[in-house]
Amino acid sequence: GESVGLHLPTLSVQEGDNSIINCAYSNSASDYFIWYKQESGKGPQFIIDIRSNMDKRQGQRVTVLLNKTVKHLSLQIAATQPGDSAVYFCAEPQGTALIFGKGTTLSVSS
Amino acid sequence: DGGITQSPKYLFRKEGQNVTLSCEQNLNHDAMYWYRQDPGQGLRLIYYSQIVNDFQKGDIAEGYSVSREKKESFPLTVTSAQKNPTAFYLCASSQGTRYGYTFGSGTRLTVV
Numbered sequence: 666g667e668s669v670g671l672h673l674p675t676l677s678v679q680e681g682d683n684s685i686i687n688c689a690y691s692n693s694a695s696d697y698f699i700w701y702k703q704e705s706g707k708g709p710q711f712i713i714d715i716r717s718n719m720d721k722r723q724g725q726r727v728t729v730l731l732n733k734t735v736k737h738l739s740l741q742i743a744a745t746q747p748g749d750s751a752v753y754f755c756a757e758p759q760g761t762a763l764i765f766g767k768g769t770t771l772s773v774s775s
Numbered sequence: 776d777g778g779i780t781q782s783p784k785y786l787f788r789k790e791g792q793n794v795t796l797s798c799e800q801n802l803n804h805d806a807m808y809w810y811r812q813d814p815g816q817g818l819r820l821i822y823y824s825q826i827v828n829d830f831q832k833g834d835i836a837e838g839y840s841v842s843r844e845k846k847e848s849f850p851l852t853v854t855s856a857q858k859n860p861t862a863f864y865l866c867a868s869s870q871g872t873r874y875g876y877t878f879g880s881g882t883r884l885t886v887v
Contacts, residue, residue, distance in 0.1 A: 706881070707881065708880050761825060762820050767817040
């Protein structure tokens with residue numbers, strides 16, 4: 666079935682590097698995407714969202730890029746910090762609920 | 776501060792018992808959701824409710840039940856029919872799927 670997925674289950678970076686987390690989706694009609702951050706033992710937290718009428722959206726140290734041609738979105742984290750270590754999920758609406766990818770675990774070393 | 780509260784944080788259940796997980800929100804959100812998360816996995820939808828006294832099954836509803844008698848509350852019962860209930864359970868609320876979710880801090884259920 667159609668679903669949201671992530672390319673890599675883990676990503677390891679050095680503190681200060683830029684991180685890029687990817688997500689592929691299969692439903693070409695999807696018009697809204699959200700990125701969440703989940704720290705160990707906690708619930709996911711909203712990071713940033715993007716609607717399909719945009720290609721790029723920036724937040725504080727984060728940027729989401731949407732490529733509708735290849736059905737791909739990415740989350741870029743600038744100057745990655747140890748506090749960014751977490752699992753990152755992309756999500757999209759399916760009907761009246763959100764469906765989530767399996768997540769990418771970001772590990773930041775000092 | 777507005778938020779969504781799940782309790783308890785940790786719960787242990789003996790095989791054959793039903794247990795109820797609490798979820799309360801004071802965000803005045805219409806919609807509430809329950810997800811299950813297994814280690815290394817994404818979130819899978821159990822049940823959701825868009826309005827009081829109405830709820831729908833998600834992808835993995837078997838062995839679970841819910842009620843929505845008040846806008847603020849959406850408790851989840853894990854019944855003895857759920858054969859593998861050990862997991863991390865997350866409750867969320869929203870004004871609609873185009874607005875994202877606010878999640879609670881989760882309940883970790885372990886069968887002993």
